[in-house]
Structure formats: C-alpha cells, structure tokens
Amino acid sequence: MKRVQGQEINSQTDEGQSPGDIEIDRQINHSMSRAISAFSARWLHLKDPPGLTDDLVMDTVESLWREVRRDILRVINRPCYRSAFTLFLFALTPIPARVSEEEESDGIPAQFCVQIALQQVLTLRALQKSLEFNGSKVSSISSTISSTTSPAPVTKDFLGIESMIYWAAMTFDTSSSLTLNTKSLLSPGLSLRLEQESSWRLVRTCTNVFHEDTETWRAQGIDITEERANQIIASAASWKLFVWKSAALVKEALREGREEDTVQLAFETAADAINQYSLTYHDLLKAILIMLDAMETAERMDLLEKMKVVKAGAEGSLFNCLIFGLNNHFYVPSGRSNRSPEESHNIMQYATAERPVSLDSSRRKVPLIAIDPYPHHVVAGVRILWKAVERNLENDWIDHSVAENMQDTMLKALRLLPQASKSVRTVRQQAEASFIGNRYIFNC
Incomplete structure (x- = not known):
C-alpha cells in the first residue's frame, strides 16, 4: 500500500517487503527518471557543451523517447502516483522531428497516456481511506484484502499532497478537453x-x-x-x-x-x-x-x-506575450564553463547596469521563449494568430507591412522553440512557406 501512497520502498528498513516488491519499486523510479530525461532533452542544445552537434542532440532525443515509449505498457501496469507522473510527462514529450509517420503510429499515443494517468489518479483517490501518506513517494500494495479495506488515519500531509496531485490532474484533463476535444474524465x-x-x-x-x-x-x-x-x-x-x-x-x-x-x-x-x-x-x-x-x-x-472586443484584446495580448518572450532574456548555465557555481554567483553579485561583467562561456543568454516549458502552447498561439493576420490582411483591416512584421515576429518565436520537436518543426516549416515576405520576393 505504500507504493500507492507515494512512499518509496527502502530495502534496508522495510523488512516485510519481498525482493520482487523492491525490484518493482526500482523499475518505477527508473521509468520516472527516463521520462524526466526524455522530456528535458529538447533543451539540451541550450547548454552548448563541447562537441555537441545538432545530430547528436537529435540522436539523444530519439533514443530517450523510444526508450520511454517501449516502457509505457509496464508503467501503465504499475499504478501509483509516480507512474501517473511518468505518463503525464511522456504525454508532454514531443515526438522527435525525424520519427517517421509509420513509427509514430506504431505505439501508444500521448493522449492515451493522459487518459490512463487520469484514470490512475481516480483509482488511487478511491483508496484514500486505507492510505498512510508521508508526503514523499510510494511503495507496494498489499495483496491482502484487509490492506485495502481496513481504515487508516488520513494525515494532513496526505490531504494536502493528494489535493495538489488531483489539481494537476484537473489541469491535464481540462487542457485536453480544450485543445484536443476529448471528454473530461474528472469533471462532467x-x-x-x-x-x-x-x-x-x-x-x-x-x-x-x-x-x-x-x-x-x-x-x-x-x-x-x-x-x-x-x-x-x-x-x-x-x-x-x-x-x-x-x-x-x-x-x-x-x-x-x-x-x-x-x-x-x-x-x-x-x-x-x-x-x-x-x-x-x-x-x-x-x-x-x-x-x-x-x-x-x-x-x-x-x-x-x-465577443468582438474580447477577441481583439486577446489577440493583442497574445502577440504582446510573444514580443515579451523574444525581448527578455535568461542566463542558462553553459556546458563550456570552467568556473564553479560559487564563482559565477560572486561575479554576478558585483555586476551593475553601468558596469556589466562577462561570464565568458560560463553562462549563455537566451530569450525567455526558448525555455518556455510548454512550447506546444506557443505553437497553438502562433497558429491562431497567423490565421488572424491572414484574415485581417484579406479584409484590408491591416496593411501589408504590418502583417509582414507580425508574421516575422511569430516566425522568430517558432525558430527559438526546440526544433527537435516534430510538431514545432512542422508548424515552423508551414509558417515559412506561407510567410508574406517570401511571397513578395517570389512575385518580384
């Protein structure tokens, strides 16, 4: 029952746990760790370590994605909060750009992972009266009937963390129903x-x-x-x-x-x-x-x-968000740095606007939009705005130069997103093909 709650099995202290239970717990942790790596790999190029090429980044992204995908059925069959987290993460991991349509269709799709993770959360919540939660990780479900039916105290820590987990699941559920037209599982x-x-x-x-x-x-x-x-x-x-x-x-x-x-x-x-x-x-x-x-x-x-006024305001606000993400920057620790984190921190402490300091290759300055944790939201926003610009230009509500500048801004945003993502690369290529500036050049 500990695994359902979130408590990791410790082979040194949990004397009642069998070697099989301990091995399953290790597999759950390994699956979650691999999912985290696969989710994060798309930003590997921002570290810019020596010898890192675009092909090497793509090889790494593809390898991690395939490894997690092969493991998904086992994750589904090990229901616990860590497994639900693994499924949610894989659902947010983009399909690598070089993966073929055939390979893409030969496996479990991301949206199915979301639905299974939501179902796991519902099932685990149904067991709450028999849980003893420590606010950490999870361990094994006892095979005895009494372990799942006998009452156990529900702590304040358990209720707080379970509420956070349920709210996260509500976010996935609502986002899916909004963007992918799926039926909500948690909310009728x-x-x-x-x-x-x-x-x-x-x-x-x-x-x-x-x-x-x-x-x-x-x-x-x-x-x-x-x-x-x-x-x-x-x-x-x-x-x-x-x-x-x-x-x-x-x-x-x-x-x-x-x-x-x-x-x-x-x-x-x-x-x-x-x-x-x-x-x-x-x-x-x-x-x-x-x-x-x-x-x-x-x-x-x-x-x-x-909703005419609301629509215009929303489009303007979204475009301003893109500009903000392009014009504001964040310093990412670089893989080329020879300084310790403490040395870099001390240097930054004495930096001022009038007297900026150089960190040499210790940090890399990147636009905020390049590290957006939800690049698919940026893609969705750009697609809607692109459609709005073309509509407004066709109706003579904006002139050609304004439309071209807006599309140019959106293209810059798309080019800064992780290009290892198949959806990002596809939308970027479609945008480049329909860019007004290109049409003007071709017509000349």
Whole structure:
C-alpha cells in the first residue's frame, strides 16, 4: 500500500517487503527518471557543451523517447502516483522531428497516456481511506484484502499532497478537453452546471474572496513583493483553469450539436469567466482564442459578434506575450564553463547596469521563449494568430507591412522553440512557406 501512497520502498528498513516488491519499486523510479530525461532533452542544445552537434542532440532525443515509449505498457501496469507522473510527462514529450509517420503510429499515443494517468489518479483517490501518506513517494500494495479495506488515519500531509496531485490532474484533463476535444474524465461539464461541481465551486469562491481582498490593490496600486506576486499568480492560475474549462464547454456544446439553451448557457458561463479574469487579474489568455476559433468554425457569427472586443484584446495580448518572450532574456548555465557555481554567483553579485561583467562561456543568454516549458502552447498561439493576420490582411483591416512584421515576429518565436520537436518543426516549416515576405520576393 505504500507504493500507492507515494512512499518509496527502502530495502534496508522495510523488512516485510519481498525482493520482487523492491525490484518493482526500482523499475518505477527508473521509468520516472527516463521520462524526466526524455522530456528535458529538447533543451539540451541550450547548454552548448563541447562537441555537441545538432545530430547528436537529435540522436539523444530519439533514443530517450523510444526508450520511454517501449516502457509505457509496464508503467501503465504499475499504478501509483509516480507512474501517473511518468505518463503525464511522456504525454508532454514531443515526438522527435525525424520519427517517421509509420513509427509514430506504431505505439501508444500521448493522449492515451493522459487518459490512463487520469484514470490512475481516480483509482488511487478511491483508496484514500486505507492510505498512510508521508508526503514523499510510494511503495507496494498489499495483496491482502484487509490492506485495502481496513481504515487508516488520513494525515494532513496526505490531504494536502493528494489535493495538489488531483489539481494537476484537473489541469491535464481540462487542457485536453480544450485543445484536443476529448471528454473530461474528472469533471462532467455539460451534464452539470460548473457551480454544481465542488472543485469549480471552490475555485469561484476563492476568486471572489481574492477579488474583495485586493480591491485597494487595483484602485490604488501596490508595490509588488515576492509574496504578493506568488499570491496573485496562484489565484490567477486557478481561475485561468476555470476559463479553460468554460471555453471547453462551449466547444463541446457546438461540436455535439447541443440544444440552443445549452449552447447559450455554456457561452454565458464562458463570457462571465472571461470578464471576471480580465477584471480581477490580467488581460485575456489564448485559451479564449481557441474557443472563438471553434465558434468561427461552427459559423456561429451571433456568438462571435458578442465577443468582438474580447477577441481583439486577446489577440493583442497574445502577440504582446510573444514580443515579451523574444525581448527578455535568461542566463542558462553553459556546458563550456570552467568556473564553479560559487564563482559565477560572486561575479554576478558585483555586476551593475553601468558596469556589466562577462561570464565568458560560463553562462549563455537566451530569450525567455526558448525555455518556455510548454512550447506546444506557443505553437497553438502562433497558429491562431497567423490565421488572424491572414484574415485581417484579406479584409484590408491591416496593411501589408504590418502583417509582414507580425508574421516575422511569430516566425522568430517558432525558430527559438526546440526544433527537435516534430510538431514545432512542422508548424515552423508551414509558417515559412506561407510567410508574406517570401511571397513578395517570389512575385518580384
């Protein structure tokens, strides 16, 4: 039962564990470690160690991806929170650019991994009354019936960490229903109003409390400290997920041809969520554009007309995010550095704007967008914006030079994303082929 909870088996202390249980635990850890490596390998080129070539990066990315993919069935058959984490990570790991269509189709797809991981989380939560959680890792499930049915104390640590795990699963579940048109496993959606589901009711309550508590912040302004920034980000993140969920419900209602009353109710929920987000937190996110794109595809011009101002604001906000990611930089430790981390830290301490210091090859300056942990979100945003630019140019709402500059900015963003990803490379190549600047050159 320890494995289900999250506690790692220690062969030195767990005398009741068989060698087989200890070996399974080792395999779970190995699978998780490999998944972390495969997920991170796409950014290997940013380290720029000596002798690292593009081909070597691709070889490493492909090798790790194939190793994890071969192991996925075993991961699925070892249900625990570490296995769920492994499945989620592999689902976020892009297919390597050089992998053929045949090889891609000859294996378990990423979305299936998400669904299985969500199912594992549901199953593990169902066992909570028999769990003893220490907030760390997991170990074996006892084969005796009593071990899964007898009550055991549920600690505060367990409840806190289980809540974090469940919220992470809700994020994957909601993101999948929004971007991939899948049915939500953890949240019924259209079958109930969002306010009738305890998770979303709690999110709305917390947002209302935050809005009331921060009224003076918005009216008078505040000095942002690290604590306040963390508070704002945490609260905004939970409501952002509510916005995603409401947008996914609009897509689901349109996709399934629901009754007009259901469509209007889903639309009103999404519109209210968007207004609340804009009022309490910040400008709108690209999730709104995904919903509006679904409305346009369904030719619901009546709904689009109501969101005209929102759409323009969301597109502008998303484009500004791309510019921010291109123009702001982060220092990545380089594989060519001969200095210790302590030496580099001491050098940076004495650096000022008037007297910058050089770290030689110890650190590499890269745009923020190059280290975005969710490059597929950038890809999705660029695709929607690209479509908007072409539409606006066709309708003479923007001139040729503005459209070309916007597309050039989006191309720069795509070229900075990890090119080891098949989806990133494909979208970049499509964008380059349809770039207005190229068309102008060819026509000349």
